[in-house]
Amino acid sequence: MELLREKFGDAPVPSSAAIDHETFNRLIQTNSSSAPGSSQRTGIPKFFTNRRTTSHLQQLLQREAYDAFSDQQADNVLSGDELDMLWDALIFDATDEEIAQEDRRITYTDYCNIKFRLPAKFHQYFLPSTFLRLLKEGQNTISICQYFNYLMRKVSLFQGRLDLGAYDADCDGxxxxxxxxxxxxxxxxxxxxxxxxxxxxxxxxxxxxxxxxxxxxxxxxxxxxxxxxxxxxxxxxxxxxxxxxxxxxxxxxxxxxxxxxxxxxxxxxxxDMDHNGMLSRRELAKYSSGTFTELFTDRVFQEYQTYGGEMDYKAFLDFVLAMENIQTPEAITYCFRLLDINSCGYLDDFVLGYFFKGVCAKMVAFGHETPPVDDVINEIIDMANPKTYRQIRCQGKSKPKLHWVFATGSPSRTVALWFRLIGERHGLMMVAVAGYERDPCNRYQQI
Missing domain, CATH: 1.10.238.220 (Recoverin; domain 1)
Incomplete structure (x- = not known):
């Protein structure tokens, strides 16, 4: 207060809101004056700038420079004959000639001798760091077979990088x-x-x-x-x-x-029953012998891109890849988005019960008895063992555990196989959202 009285004297001291308003205006003016090429800049600054457009001549120059660099790098890739030459050199300097060639080893001295005996093109593959990377603790030699396999892999990746780079139109990697x-x-x-x-x-x-x-x-x-x-x-x-x-x-x-x-x-x-080149909800529901629930099919069309309410071939491929590789993190993420009806990032008792009721309806339609919904939900949560109480999330270390929630059986089965283990515990043949299921006595055939 003493400082304010020294500044304002006998004049009334402004309120805190007025001081904040004045400070904000001064910061805006400072930001505007410091902005390059703009004397009056207000509002939120840009966080993203579109890529600068280049002329056709600039694009050709960039492509020619990239091709020249690729050609230069391609000269360093070992050919098949050169790899044979390298293998012969490794065999020549390897110790213990009496043992099989693939079991022979070389010391660092042999390693250096081979390097200097070969042409300069080979020297980049005989770095000290490479020898140390293959050297096991307590040993002073490396296996020539292990080194050669490492070299083959490196050459293969190098050649693959050059091949793929030839199709990189923007030269941005x-x-x-x-x-x-x-x-x-x-x-x-x-x-x-x-x-x-x-x-x-x-x-x-x-x-x-x-x-x-x-x-x-x-x-x-x-x-x-x-x-x-x-x-x-x-x-x-x-x-x-x-x-x-x-x-x-x-x-x-x-x-x-x-x-x-x-x-x-x-x-x-x-x-595609109507032969229009697209799949409707009713048509997709017939996938895998028609054992998908309507709830699940509806979620596919709600969450992923459609055209006029119908799915094209690319979207169908994503769907098939998710169903046939359900144990992978990418497929789990795909399916988790379908099950997360509240878009809150986790599955709770309500969501699990919501989808399982649809599965129960399928079971009744096929003439099978349904287990108690609460028992199924509890066992699903027990299998997932979520970090947060009764909230199954699809992130971090919990993602591998979700494999048991989404697919406890063959990868060719679909999302509702998260209930299969439950069915086995109840001694029932569980009709999942899609796929094949059989009881332990193998009495049930394809649905």
Whole structure:
């Protein structure tokens, strides 16, 4: 107060609200005067600026510079003959010649001798950090087989990065859906897709790209990091089809095979009863022998993008990927969004009971007895073991536990199999939202 009296003298001291208002106005004026290129700037500052547009000539220059850099890096990739040369050098310097080649080892001195005996192109693969990374505690040698496998993996990733980078139109390290489609189209002649009709290549490319988008672009930003693609097992699954001698069982389980693509596309055509190229709620409800509840089907159309209230092929692919890979975090997130009817981030007793009542209606329709709803809800919460009391969340460390809530059986079954374990405890054959179920005596066939 003494300071205020010294400033204002005998004049009345302004109220705290007036002082706050004056302080706010001064801060606004200071912010406006300090803003570059603006003398009167008010309001909330921008937190996002659209990417600067470039002319066609600038884009060509950027592309040429990127291609030149890629060509320079491609010269450092070891060819097949060079890898054979490296393996022969490892064998020559390895100790214990009497043992099998894959069991031989080299010391750091041998490691350095091999490096200086090979051309300069090989030197980047003989760093001291590489030797230390493969060196086990208490030993002074590394396995030549382990080192060579590491080198093969590194060369493979390096080559894959260059191949994918050729389709990076913006040169920003990300691939859009269109970029991935061009990559898959160029890859088709190299893969074991002889059973796929050329007229179906468009749908095959869409099916293949959708798996990358579903698992590697969870935020749906429209592009995927090239690094994520390289480190993902999805790319390995795609490259498996380069093997012409791949056995039939592996082909059937591979999402990118012609068999799998025709199976999914055939499901879509069979569900499309009015042949308009889209799926309505009634048509999707027939998926998996029509064992989905109406509540679940309605939630699919409420939460995910539709066109005029109908689902297109891309949305159907997301749905199938979630149902067939229900144990994965991405599928759990997809299904959790459907079950979270209040958009509050957790499932409580009301939500679990709400959906289970729909399952009970299906059970009654198929002529089966239903267990008490409260017992089922309690056992589901016990299996999930949530950190917050009776609130099952889909985040952090609780996500793996949700596997038991969403799918306690085969991954090919769907969301309502979170009730399967409960049915086994009650000695009943539980009719889930979708899929096959049998009792322990194997008396029940496909529903």
């Amino acid at each position: 990300y691939l859009t859906e269109d970029d991935l489609q061009m990559y898959i189209e160029d890859l088709i002649p190299q893969m074991n897709l002889d059973d796929l009709n050329e007229h179906l290549h468009k749908f095959y490319v869409c099916t293949a790209v959708r798996k990358f988008s579903f698992f590697l672009d969870p935020m749906r930003i429209g592009k995927i990091s090239i690094t994520s693609i390289l480190l993902s097992p999805i790319l390995t699954e795609l490259f498996e089809l380069r093997d012409r001698d791949l056995n039939a069982d592996a082909v059937k389980t591979n999402w990118f095979s012609a068999y799998s693509s025709l199976r999914v596309y055939g499901q879509y055509l069979n569900l």
